[in-house]
Amino acid sequence: MITSKDKILLKKLQPEFPLASRPFAVLAEQAGLSEKDMIAAFKRLQKEKILRYIAPMFDMRKLSIVSSLIAMRVPLNKQKKAVQVINAYPNVSHNYLRAGEYNVWFTVSAASERKLKRILSDIRKKTGIDAMLDLKTRKVFKSRAVFDL
Amino acid sequence: MKSAFRKTIFALTEPLALVPAPYAAVAKRLGMSEQKLISRIAEYQSEGIIRRMGIVYGHFKMGYSANALVVWRVDEAQLEDAGKIFSAFTAVTHCYARQAYPEWPYNLYTMVHAKSKKQCQMIIREMSQKSRVGEYKVLSTLKEFKKIKSDLREILT
Structure with missing residues:
Protein backbone atom coordinates (compact mmCIF):
# COMPACT_ATOMS: atom_id res chain seq x y z
CA MET A 1 0.00 0.00 0.00
CA ILE A 2 1.18 3.51 -0.69
CA THR A 3 1.09 5.92 2.19
CA SER A 4 -0.13 9.49 2.34
CA LYS A 5 3.53 10.49 2.49
CA ASP A 6 4.06 8.69 -0.84
CA LYS A 7 1.30 10.79 -2.36
CA ILE A 8 2.92 14.00 -1.18
CA LEU A 9 6.23 12.74 -2.50
CA LEU A 10 4.67 11.95 -5.89
CA LYS A 11 3.44 15.50 -6.25
CA LYS A 12 6.93 16.84 -5.64
CA LEU A 13 8.84 14.39 -7.82
CA GLN A 14 10.05 15.68 -11.15
CA PRO A 15 9.94 13.46 -14.23
CA GLU A 16 13.72 13.71 -14.46
CA PHE A 17 15.77 11.07 -12.69
CA PRO A 18 19.18 12.33 -11.50
CA LEU A 19 22.26 11.29 -13.41
CA ALA A 20 24.49 10.72 -10.41
CA SER A 21 26.21 7.88 -8.63
CA ARG A 22 23.55 7.82 -5.89
CA PRO A 23 20.46 9.21 -7.64
CA PHE A 24 18.01 8.19 -4.91
CA ALA A 25 20.16 10.00 -2.37
CA VAL A 26 19.90 13.15 -4.52
CA LEU A 27 16.09 12.87 -4.62
CA ALA A 28 16.01 12.01 -0.92
CA GLU A 29 17.94 15.11 0.00
CA GLN A 30 15.54 17.30 -1.98
CA ALA A 31 12.58 15.69 -0.24
CA GLY A 32 14.11 15.56 3.23
CA LEU A 33 14.12 11.77 3.41
CA SER A 34 16.81 9.15 3.76
CA GLU A 35 18.06 7.33 0.67
CA LYS A 36 16.72 4.08 2.07
CA ASP A 37 13.23 5.54 2.57
CA MET A 38 13.27 7.00 -0.94
CA ILE A 39 14.07 3.62 -2.50
CA ALA A 40 11.37 1.98 -0.37
CA ALA A 41 8.86 4.61 -1.58
CA PHE A 42 9.81 3.95 -5.22
CA LYS A 43 9.32 0.23 -4.66
CA ARG A 44 5.83 0.80 -3.23
CA LEU A 45 4.93 3.07 -6.16
CA GLN A 46 6.15 0.45 -8.60
CA LYS A 47 4.20 -2.29 -6.89
CA GLU A 48 1.04 -0.19 -7.19
CA LYS A 49 1.87 0.43 -10.88
CA ILE A 50 1.97 4.19 -10.29
CA LEU A 51 5.60 4.05 -11.30
CA ARG A 52 6.14 2.14 -14.54
CA TYR A 53 9.91 2.33 -14.82
CA ILE A 54 13.01 4.50 -14.76
CA ALA A 55 14.88 4.57 -18.07
CA PRO A 56 16.46 6.92 -20.57
CA MET A 57 14.00 8.65 -22.88
CA PHE A 58 15.61 8.12 -26.26
CA ASP A 59 14.97 10.37 -29.21
CA MET A 60 14.07 7.65 -31.68
CA ARG A 61 14.75 9.90 -34.66
CA LYS A 62 18.34 10.45 -33.54
CA LEU A 63 18.75 6.68 -33.60
CA SER A 64 17.41 6.61 -37.17
CA ILE A 65 14.35 4.72 -36.01
CA VAL A 66 11.22 5.42 -38.04
CA SER A 67 7.84 5.37 -36.32
CA SER A 68 4.29 5.80 -37.37
CA LEU A 69 0.77 5.78 -36.05
CA ILE A 70 -1.49 3.32 -37.82
CA ALA A 71 -5.28 3.35 -37.86
CA MET A 72 -7.16 0.25 -38.95
CA ARG A 73 -10.81 -0.39 -39.66
CA VAL A 74 -11.39 -3.75 -38.03
CA PRO A 75 -14.80 -5.44 -38.06
CA LEU A 76 -15.87 -6.75 -34.65
CA ASN A 77 -15.71 -10.40 -35.70
CA LYS A 78 -12.08 -9.99 -36.74
CA GLN A 79 -10.97 -7.90 -33.81
CA LYS A 80 -9.57 -10.59 -31.55
CA LYS A 81 -7.44 -12.14 -34.27
CA ALA A 82 -6.25 -8.77 -35.56
CA VAL A 83 -5.17 -7.62 -32.10
CA GLN A 84 -3.27 -10.88 -31.64
CA VAL A 85 -1.44 -10.40 -34.92
CA ILE A 86 -0.59 -6.74 -34.24
CA ASN A 87 0.46 -7.21 -30.61
CA ALA A 88 2.82 -10.05 -31.54
CA TYR A 89 5.27 -7.51 -33.01
CA PRO A 90 7.80 -6.14 -30.51
CA ASN A 91 7.84 -3.11 -32.86
CA VAL A 92 4.32 -2.25 -31.70
CA SER A 93 4.50 -0.43 -28.37
CA HIS A 94 0.95 0.93 -28.01
CA ASN A 95 -2.32 -0.41 -29.32
CA TYR A 96 -5.76 0.95 -28.43
CA LEU A 97 -9.39 0.40 -29.27
CA ARG A 98 -10.98 3.76 -30.07
CA ALA A 99 -14.47 4.96 -30.92
CA GLY A 100 -15.05 5.58 -34.64
CA GLU A 101 -14.88 3.91 -38.04
CA TYR A 102 -11.13 3.46 -37.70
CA ASN A 103 -11.14 1.65 -34.40
CA VAL A 104 -7.75 0.00 -33.88
CA TRP A 105 -4.87 2.45 -33.40
CA PHE A 106 -1.28 1.38 -32.87
CA THR A 107 2.24 2.78 -32.98
CA VAL A 108 4.99 0.95 -34.80
CA SER A 109 8.75 1.57 -34.90
CA ALA A 110 11.39 0.01 -37.12
CA ALA A 111 15.03 0.39 -38.07
CA SER A 112 14.15 1.59 -41.58
CA GLU A 113 11.27 2.73 -43.75
CA ARG A 114 11.53 -0.53 -45.67
CA LYS A 115 11.19 -2.64 -42.51
CA LEU A 116 8.23 -0.60 -41.35
CA LYS A 117 6.48 -1.07 -44.69
CA ARG A 118 7.11 -4.80 -44.53
CA ILE A 119 5.59 -5.07 -41.06
CA LEU A 120 2.49 -3.23 -42.27
CA SER A 121 2.08 -5.39 -45.34
CA ASP A 122 2.55 -8.51 -43.16
CA ILE A 123 -0.19 -7.27 -40.83
CA ARG A 124 -2.49 -6.70 -43.80
CA LYS A 125 -1.85 -10.19 -45.06
CA LYS A 126 -2.17 -11.96 -41.73
CA THR A 127 -5.34 -10.14 -40.68
CA GLY A 128 -6.93 -10.02 -44.13
CA ILE A 129 -7.73 -6.35 -43.47
CA ASP A 130 -6.79 -3.77 -46.05
CA ALA A 131 -8.37 -0.67 -44.52
CA MET A 132 -5.27 0.82 -42.93
CA LEU A 133 -3.98 4.39 -42.71
CA ASP A 134 -0.27 5.06 -42.24
CA LEU A 135 -0.38 8.38 -40.40
CA LYS A 136 3.23 9.46 -40.71
CA THR A 137 4.55 12.15 -38.43
CA ARG A 138 5.21 15.41 -40.25
CA LYS A 139 6.04 17.53 -37.23
CA VAL A 140 6.20 17.10 -33.46
CA PHE A 141 4.83 20.18 -31.71
CA LYS A 142 4.78 18.63 -28.26
CA SER A 143 5.64 15.31 -26.65
CA ARG A 144 5.75 15.05 -22.90
CA ALA A 145 4.92 12.77 -20.05
CA VAL A 146 1.51 12.81 -18.41
CA PHE A 147 3.29 13.43 -15.16
CA ASP A 148 4.18 16.96 -16.22
CA LEU A 149 0.51 17.95 -16.12
CA MET B 1 25.96 2.30 -35.68
CA GLY B 48 20.05 14.85 -27.93
CA ILE B 49 20.10 11.05 -28.32
CA ILE B 50 18.77 10.79 -24.79
CA ARG B 51 16.26 13.49 -23.90
CA ARG B 52 16.52 12.77 -20.19
CA MET B 53 16.69 9.98 -17.66
CA GLY B 54 12.98 9.60 -17.12
CA ILE B 55 10.73 8.49 -14.31
CA VAL B 56 7.75 7.06 -16.18
CA TYR B 57 4.37 6.93 -14.48
CA GLY B 58 1.15 5.14 -15.32
CA HIS B 59 -1.38 7.88 -15.95
CA PHE B 60 -4.43 5.87 -14.95
CA LYS B 61 -2.92 5.53 -11.53
CA MET B 62 -2.22 9.24 -11.45
CA GLY B 63 -5.95 9.90 -11.70
CA TYR B 64 -5.90 10.92 -15.37
CA SER B 65 -8.36 8.29 -16.47
CA ALA B 66 -10.22 10.21 -19.19
CA ASN B 67 -8.07 10.30 -22.29
CA ALA B 68 -8.90 11.06 -25.86
CA LEU B 69 -7.06 11.30 -29.10
CA VAL B 70 -8.50 14.33 -30.86
CA VAL B 71 -7.86 14.68 -34.58
CA TRP B 72 -8.25 18.07 -36.24
CA ARG B 73 -8.67 19.18 -39.83
CA VAL B 74 -6.62 22.34 -40.13
CA ASP B 75 -5.88 24.53 -43.15
CA GLU B 76 -2.26 24.00 -44.11
CA ALA B 77 -1.62 27.74 -43.67
CA GLN B 78 -2.89 27.58 -40.08
CA LEU B 79 -1.24 24.32 -39.09
CA GLU B 80 1.74 25.95 -37.37
CA ASP B 81 -0.45 28.34 -35.34
CA ALA B 82 -2.91 25.64 -34.31
CA GLY B 83 -0.04 23.34 -33.29
CA LYS B 84 1.35 26.05 -31.03
CA ILE B 85 -2.03 26.91 -29.52
CA PHE B 86 -2.79 23.26 -28.70
CA SER B 87 0.68 22.66 -27.29
CA ALA B 88 0.17 25.48 -24.80
CA PHE B 89 -2.58 23.46 -23.08
CA THR B 90 -1.15 21.53 -20.12
CA ALA B 91 -3.76 18.80 -20.66
CA VAL B 92 -2.30 18.18 -24.12
CA THR B 93 0.64 15.82 -23.74
CA HIS B 94 1.23 15.12 -27.42
CA CYS B 95 0.62 17.29 -30.45
CA TYR B 96 1.75 16.03 -33.86
CA ALA B 97 1.13 17.05 -37.45
CA ARG B 98 0.48 13.90 -39.46
CA GLN B 99 -0.14 12.92 -43.02
CA ALA B 100 -3.78 13.22 -44.10
CA TYR B 101 -5.68 11.17 -46.69
CA PRO B 102 -8.71 11.93 -48.86
CA GLU B 103 -10.78 9.48 -46.80
CA TRP B 104 -9.23 10.76 -43.54
CA PRO B 105 -8.54 14.51 -43.91
CA TYR B 106 -7.27 15.13 -40.35
CA ASN B 107 -3.74 16.52 -40.18
CA LEU B 108 -3.25 17.58 -36.54
CA TYR B 109 -3.33 15.09 -33.66
CA THR B 110 -3.54 15.81 -29.94
CA MET B 111 -3.62 13.54 -26.88
CA VAL B 112 -5.74 15.08 -24.16
CA HIS B 113 -5.56 13.77 -20.59
CA ALA B 114 -8.11 14.72 -17.95
CA LYS B 115 -9.46 13.47 -14.66
CA SER B 116 -13.02 13.10 -15.94
CA LYS B 117 -14.85 12.77 -19.22
CA LYS B 118 -16.59 16.07 -18.63
CA GLN B 119 -13.31 17.90 -18.00
CA CYS B 120 -11.87 16.31 -21.13
CA GLN B 121 -14.80 17.58 -23.23
CA MET B 122 -14.47 21.06 -21.77
CA ILE B 123 -10.79 21.23 -22.64
CA ILE B 124 -11.46 20.07 -26.20
CA ARG B 125 -14.13 22.75 -26.67
CA GLU B 126 -11.72 25.38 -25.41
CA MET B 127 -9.05 24.12 -27.81
CA SER B 128 -11.48 24.45 -30.68
CA GLN B 129 -12.48 27.98 -29.66
CA LYS B 130 -8.94 29.23 -29.18
CA SER B 131 -7.65 27.76 -32.44
CA ARG B 132 -10.82 28.41 -34.42
CA VAL B 133 -10.62 24.91 -35.79
CA GLY B 134 -14.15 23.59 -35.91
CA GLU B 135 -13.69 20.34 -37.72
CA TYR B 136 -12.45 17.61 -35.42
CA LYS B 137 -13.14 14.14 -34.11
CA VAL B 138 -12.82 12.89 -30.54
CA LEU B 139 -11.52 9.33 -30.51
CA SER B 140 -11.98 8.21 -26.92
CA THR B 141 -9.82 5.40 -25.65
CA LEU B 142 -12.13 2.42 -25.16
CA LYS B 143 -9.59 -0.24 -24.40
CA GLU B 144 -5.84 -0.62 -24.03
CA PHE B 145 -4.71 -3.66 -26.04
CA LYS B 146 -1.02 -3.06 -25.53
CA LYS B 147 1.30 -0.62 -23.82
CA ILE B 148 4.92 -1.50 -23.43
CA LYS B 149 8.24 0.21 -23.19
CA SER B 150 9.86 0.11 -26.64
CA ASP B 151 12.74 -2.31 -26.68
CA LEU B 152 15.55 -0.88 -28.81
CA ARG B 153 17.18 -4.29 -29.11
CA GLU B 154 14.09 -5.68 -30.81
CA ILE B 155 13.69 -2.67 -33.07
CA LEU B 156 17.32 -2.28 -34.12
CA THR B 157 18.26 -5.92 -34.60
Whole structure:
Protein backbone atom coordinates (compact mmCIF):
# COMPACT_ATOMS: atom_id res chain seq x y z
CA MET A 1 0.00 0.00 0.00
CA ILE A 2 1.18 3.51 -0.69
CA THR A 3 1.09 5.92 2.19
CA SER A 4 -0.13 9.49 2.34
CA LYS A 5 3.53 10.49 2.49
CA ASP A 6 4.06 8.69 -0.84
CA LYS A 7 1.30 10.79 -2.36
CA ILE A 8 2.92 14.00 -1.18
CA LEU A 9 6.23 12.74 -2.50
CA LEU A 10 4.67 11.95 -5.89
CA LYS A 11 3.44 15.50 -6.25
CA LYS A 12 6.93 16.84 -5.64
CA LEU A 13 8.84 14.39 -7.82
CA GLN A 14 10.05 15.68 -11.15
CA PRO A 15 9.94 13.46 -14.23
CA GLU A 16 13.72 13.71 -14.46
CA PHE A 17 15.77 11.07 -12.69
CA PRO A 18 19.18 12.33 -11.50
CA LEU A 19 22.26 11.29 -13.41
CA ALA A 20 24.49 10.72 -10.41
CA SER A 21 26.21 7.88 -8.63
CA ARG A 22 23.55 7.82 -5.89
CA PRO A 23 20.46 9.21 -7.64
CA PHE A 24 18.01 8.19 -4.91
CA ALA A 25 20.16 10.00 -2.37
CA VAL A 26 19.90 13.15 -4.52
CA LEU A 27 16.09 12.87 -4.62
CA ALA A 28 16.01 12.01 -0.92
CA GLU A 29 17.94 15.11 0.00
CA GLN A 30 15.54 17.30 -1.98
CA ALA A 31 12.58 15.69 -0.24
CA GLY A 32 14.11 15.56 3.23
CA LEU A 33 14.12 11.77 3.41
CA SER A 34 16.81 9.15 3.76
CA GLU A 35 18.06 7.33 0.67
CA LYS A 36 16.72 4.08 2.07
CA ASP A 37 13.23 5.54 2.57
CA MET A 38 13.27 7.00 -0.94
CA ILE A 39 14.07 3.62 -2.50
CA ALA A 40 11.37 1.98 -0.37
CA ALA A 41 8.86 4.61 -1.58
CA PHE A 42 9.81 3.95 -5.22
CA LYS A 43 9.32 0.23 -4.66
CA ARG A 44 5.83 0.80 -3.23
CA LEU A 45 4.93 3.07 -6.16
CA GLN A 46 6.15 0.45 -8.60
CA LYS A 47 4.20 -2.29 -6.89
CA GLU A 48 1.04 -0.19 -7.19
CA LYS A 49 1.87 0.43 -10.88
CA ILE A 50 1.97 4.19 -10.29
CA LEU A 51 5.60 4.05 -11.30
CA ARG A 52 6.14 2.14 -14.54
CA TYR A 53 9.91 2.33 -14.82
CA ILE A 54 13.01 4.50 -14.76
CA ALA A 55 14.88 4.57 -18.07
CA PRO A 56 16.46 6.92 -20.57
CA MET A 57 14.00 8.65 -22.88
CA PHE A 58 15.61 8.12 -26.26
CA ASP A 59 14.97 10.37 -29.21
CA MET A 60 14.07 7.65 -31.68
CA ARG A 61 14.75 9.90 -34.66
CA LYS A 62 18.34 10.45 -33.54
CA LEU A 63 18.75 6.68 -33.60
CA SER A 64 17.41 6.61 -37.17
CA ILE A 65 14.35 4.72 -36.01
CA VAL A 66 11.22 5.42 -38.04
CA SER A 67 7.84 5.37 -36.32
CA SER A 68 4.29 5.80 -37.37
CA LEU A 69 0.77 5.78 -36.05
CA ILE A 70 -1.49 3.32 -37.82
CA ALA A 71 -5.28 3.35 -37.86
CA MET A 72 -7.16 0.25 -38.95
CA ARG A 73 -10.81 -0.39 -39.66
CA VAL A 74 -11.39 -3.75 -38.03
CA PRO A 75 -14.80 -5.44 -38.06
CA LEU A 76 -15.87 -6.75 -34.65
CA ASN A 77 -15.71 -10.40 -35.70
CA LYS A 78 -12.08 -9.99 -36.74
CA GLN A 79 -10.97 -7.90 -33.81
CA LYS A 80 -9.57 -10.59 -31.55
CA LYS A 81 -7.44 -12.14 -34.27
CA ALA A 82 -6.25 -8.77 -35.56
CA VAL A 83 -5.17 -7.62 -32.10
CA GLN A 84 -3.27 -10.88 -31.64
CA VAL A 85 -1.44 -10.40 -34.92
CA ILE A 86 -0.59 -6.74 -34.24
CA ASN A 87 0.46 -7.21 -30.61
CA ALA A 88 2.82 -10.05 -31.54
CA TYR A 89 5.27 -7.51 -33.01
CA PRO A 90 7.80 -6.14 -30.51
CA ASN A 91 7.84 -3.11 -32.86
CA VAL A 92 4.32 -2.25 -31.70
CA SER A 93 4.50 -0.43 -28.37
CA HIS A 94 0.95 0.93 -28.01
CA ASN A 95 -2.32 -0.41 -29.32
CA TYR A 96 -5.76 0.95 -28.43
CA LEU A 97 -9.39 0.40 -29.27
CA ARG A 98 -10.98 3.76 -30.07
CA ALA A 99 -14.47 4.96 -30.92
CA GLY A 100 -15.05 5.58 -34.64
CA GLU A 101 -14.88 3.91 -38.04
CA TYR A 102 -11.13 3.46 -37.70
CA ASN A 103 -11.14 1.65 -34.40
CA VAL A 104 -7.75 0.00 -33.88
CA TRP A 105 -4.87 2.45 -33.40
CA PHE A 106 -1.28 1.38 -32.87
CA THR A 107 2.24 2.78 -32.98
CA VAL A 108 4.99 0.95 -34.80
CA SER A 109 8.75 1.57 -34.90
CA ALA A 110 11.39 0.01 -37.12
CA ALA A 111 15.03 0.39 -38.07
CA SER A 112 14.15 1.59 -41.58
CA GLU A 113 11.27 2.73 -43.75
CA ARG A 114 11.53 -0.53 -45.67
CA LYS A 115 11.19 -2.64 -42.51
CA LEU A 116 8.23 -0.60 -41.35
CA LYS A 117 6.48 -1.07 -44.69
CA ARG A 118 7.11 -4.80 -44.53
CA ILE A 119 5.59 -5.07 -41.06
CA LEU A 120 2.49 -3.23 -42.27
CA SER A 121 2.08 -5.39 -45.34
CA ASP A 122 2.55 -8.51 -43.16
CA ILE A 123 -0.19 -7.27 -40.83
CA ARG A 124 -2.49 -6.70 -43.80
CA LYS A 125 -1.85 -10.19 -45.06
CA LYS A 126 -2.17 -11.96 -41.73
CA THR A 127 -5.34 -10.14 -40.68
CA GLY A 128 -6.93 -10.02 -44.13
CA ILE A 129 -7.73 -6.35 -43.47
CA ASP A 130 -6.79 -3.77 -46.05
CA ALA A 131 -8.37 -0.67 -44.52
CA MET A 132 -5.27 0.82 -42.93
CA LEU A 133 -3.98 4.39 -42.71
CA ASP A 134 -0.27 5.06 -42.24
CA LEU A 135 -0.38 8.38 -40.40
CA LYS A 136 3.23 9.46 -40.71
CA THR A 137 4.55 12.15 -38.43
CA ARG A 138 5.21 15.41 -40.25
CA LYS A 139 6.04 17.53 -37.23
CA VAL A 140 6.20 17.10 -33.46
CA PHE A 141 4.83 20.18 -31.71
CA LYS A 142 4.78 18.63 -28.26
CA SER A 143 5.64 15.31 -26.65
CA ARG A 144 5.75 15.05 -22.90
CA ALA A 145 4.92 12.77 -20.05
CA VAL A 146 1.51 12.81 -18.41
CA PHE A 147 3.29 13.43 -15.16
CA ASP A 148 4.18 16.96 -16.22
CA LEU A 149 0.51 17.95 -16.12
CA MET B 1 25.96 2.30 -35.68
CA LYS B 2 29.23 1.69 -33.83
CA SER B 3 29.20 -1.44 -31.75
CA ALA B 4 30.31 0.20 -28.45
CA PHE B 5 27.52 2.73 -28.81
CA ARG B 6 25.05 -0.01 -29.66
CA LYS B 7 26.11 -2.08 -26.68
CA THR B 8 25.68 0.88 -24.35
CA ILE B 9 22.23 1.91 -25.53
CA PHE B 10 21.04 -1.69 -25.52
CA ALA B 11 22.14 -2.05 -21.89
CA LEU B 12 20.31 1.19 -21.09
CA THR B 13 17.07 0.01 -22.66
CA GLU B 14 16.60 -2.19 -19.59
CA PRO B 15 14.81 -0.22 -16.82
CA LEU B 16 17.10 0.91 -13.99
CA ALA B 17 17.06 -1.20 -10.84
CA LEU B 18 15.69 0.39 -7.67
CA VAL B 19 18.98 0.08 -5.80
CA PRO B 20 21.30 2.72 -4.29
CA ALA B 21 23.70 2.74 -7.27
CA PRO B 22 21.64 1.76 -10.34
CA TYR B 23 24.13 3.16 -12.87
CA ALA B 24 26.93 1.10 -11.31
CA ALA B 25 24.82 -2.03 -11.89
CA VAL B 26 24.45 -1.22 -15.62
CA ALA B 27 28.14 -0.28 -15.90
CA LYS B 28 29.12 -3.62 -14.40
CA ARG B 29 27.14 -5.47 -17.06
CA LEU B 30 28.94 -3.40 -19.69
CA GLY B 31 32.34 -3.96 -18.12
CA MET B 32 33.00 -0.26 -17.69
CA SER B 33 33.32 2.03 -14.71
CA GLU B 34 30.27 3.77 -13.29
CA GLN B 35 31.91 7.15 -13.93
CA LYS B 36 32.52 6.29 -17.57
CA LEU B 37 28.87 5.25 -18.06
CA ILE B 38 27.55 8.40 -16.37
CA SER B 39 29.72 10.63 -18.54
CA ARG B 40 28.61 8.69 -21.63
CA ILE B 41 24.94 9.22 -20.76
CA ALA B 42 25.70 12.92 -20.24
CA GLU B 43 27.28 12.99 -23.72
CA TYR B 44 24.22 11.34 -25.28
CA GLN B 45 22.06 13.90 -23.51
CA SER B 46 24.03 16.81 -24.91
CA GLU B 47 23.80 15.23 -28.38
CA GLY B 48 20.05 14.85 -27.93
CA ILE B 49 20.10 11.05 -28.32
CA ILE B 50 18.77 10.79 -24.79
CA ARG B 51 16.26 13.49 -23.90
CA ARG B 52 16.52 12.77 -20.19
CA MET B 53 16.69 9.98 -17.66
CA GLY B 54 12.98 9.60 -17.12
CA ILE B 55 10.73 8.49 -14.31
CA VAL B 56 7.75 7.06 -16.18
CA TYR B 57 4.37 6.93 -14.48
CA GLY B 58 1.15 5.14 -15.32
CA HIS B 59 -1.38 7.88 -15.95
CA PHE B 60 -4.43 5.87 -14.95
CA LYS B 61 -2.92 5.53 -11.53
CA MET B 62 -2.22 9.24 -11.45
CA GLY B 63 -5.95 9.90 -11.70
CA TYR B 64 -5.90 10.92 -15.37
CA SER B 65 -8.36 8.29 -16.47
CA ALA B 66 -10.22 10.21 -19.19
CA ASN B 67 -8.07 10.30 -22.29
CA ALA B 68 -8.90 11.06 -25.86
CA LEU B 69 -7.06 11.30 -29.10
CA VAL B 70 -8.50 14.33 -30.86
CA VAL B 71 -7.86 14.68 -34.58
CA TRP B 72 -8.25 18.07 -36.24
CA ARG B 73 -8.67 19.18 -39.83
CA VAL B 74 -6.62 22.34 -40.13
CA ASP B 75 -5.88 24.53 -43.15
CA GLU B 76 -2.26 24.00 -44.11
CA ALA B 77 -1.62 27.74 -43.67
CA GLN B 78 -2.89 27.58 -40.08
CA LEU B 79 -1.24 24.32 -39.09
CA GLU B 80 1.74 25.95 -37.37
CA ASP B 81 -0.45 28.34 -35.34
CA ALA B 82 -2.91 25.64 -34.31
CA GLY B 83 -0.04 23.34 -33.29
CA LYS B 84 1.35 26.05 -31.03
CA ILE B 85 -2.03 26.91 -29.52
CA PHE B 86 -2.79 23.26 -28.70
CA SER B 87 0.68 22.66 -27.29
CA ALA B 88 0.17 25.48 -24.80
CA PHE B 89 -2.58 23.46 -23.08
CA THR B 90 -1.15 21.53 -20.12
CA ALA B 91 -3.76 18.80 -20.66
CA VAL B 92 -2.30 18.18 -24.12
CA THR B 93 0.64 15.82 -23.74
CA HIS B 94 1.23 15.12 -27.42
CA CYS B 95 0.62 17.29 -30.45
CA TYR B 96 1.75 16.03 -33.86
CA ALA B 97 1.13 17.05 -37.45
CA ARG B 98 0.48 13.90 -39.46
CA GLN B 99 -0.14 12.92 -43.02
CA ALA B 100 -3.78 13.22 -44.10
CA TYR B 101 -5.68 11.17 -46.69
CA PRO B 102 -8.71 11.93 -48.86
CA GLU B 103 -10.78 9.48 -46.80
CA TRP B 104 -9.23 10.76 -43.54
CA PRO B 105 -8.54 14.51 -43.91
CA TYR B 106 -7.27 15.13 -40.35
CA ASN B 107 -3.74 16.52 -40.18
CA LEU B 108 -3.25 17.58 -36.54
CA TYR B 109 -3.33 15.09 -33.66
CA THR B 110 -3.54 15.81 -29.94
CA MET B 111 -3.62 13.54 -26.88
CA VAL B 112 -5.74 15.08 -24.16
CA HIS B 113 -5.56 13.77 -20.59
CA ALA B 114 -8.11 14.72 -17.95
CA LYS B 115 -9.46 13.47 -14.66
CA SER B 116 -13.02 13.10 -15.94
CA LYS B 117 -14.85 12.77 -19.22
CA LYS B 118 -16.59 16.07 -18.63
CA GLN B 119 -13.31 17.90 -18.00
CA CYS B 120 -11.87 16.31 -21.13
CA GLN B 121 -14.80 17.58 -23.23
CA MET B 122 -14.47 21.06 -21.77
CA ILE B 123 -10.79 21.23 -22.64
CA ILE B 124 -11.46 20.07 -26.20
CA ARG B 125 -14.13 22.75 -26.67
CA GLU B 126 -11.72 25.38 -25.41
CA MET B 127 -9.05 24.12 -27.81
CA SER B 128 -11.48 24.45 -30.68
CA GLN B 129 -12.48 27.98 -29.66
CA LYS B 130 -8.94 29.23 -29.18
CA SER B 131 -7.65 27.76 -32.44
CA ARG B 132 -10.82 28.41 -34.42
CA VAL B 133 -10.62 24.91 -35.79
CA GLY B 134 -14.15 23.59 -35.91
CA GLU B 135 -13.69 20.34 -37.72
CA TYR B 136 -12.45 17.61 -35.42
CA LYS B 137 -13.14 14.14 -34.11
CA VAL B 138 -12.82 12.89 -30.54
CA LEU B 139 -11.52 9.33 -30.51
CA SER B 140 -11.98 8.21 -26.92
CA THR B 141 -9.82 5.40 -25.65
CA LEU B 142 -12.13 2.42 -25.16
CA LYS B 143 -9.59 -0.24 -24.40
CA GLU B 144 -5.84 -0.62 -24.03
CA PHE B 145 -4.71 -3.66 -26.04
CA LYS B 146 -1.02 -3.06 -25.53
CA LYS B 147 1.30 -0.62 -23.82
CA ILE B 148 4.92 -1.50 -23.43
CA LYS B 149 8.24 0.21 -23.19
CA SER B 150 9.86 0.11 -26.64
CA ASP B 151 12.74 -2.31 -26.68
CA LEU B 152 15.55 -0.88 -28.81
CA ARG B 153 17.18 -4.29 -29.11
CA GLU B 154 14.09 -5.68 -30.81
CA ILE B 155 13.69 -2.67 -33.07
CA LEU B 156 17.32 -2.28 -34.12
CA THR B 157 18.26 -5.92 -34.60
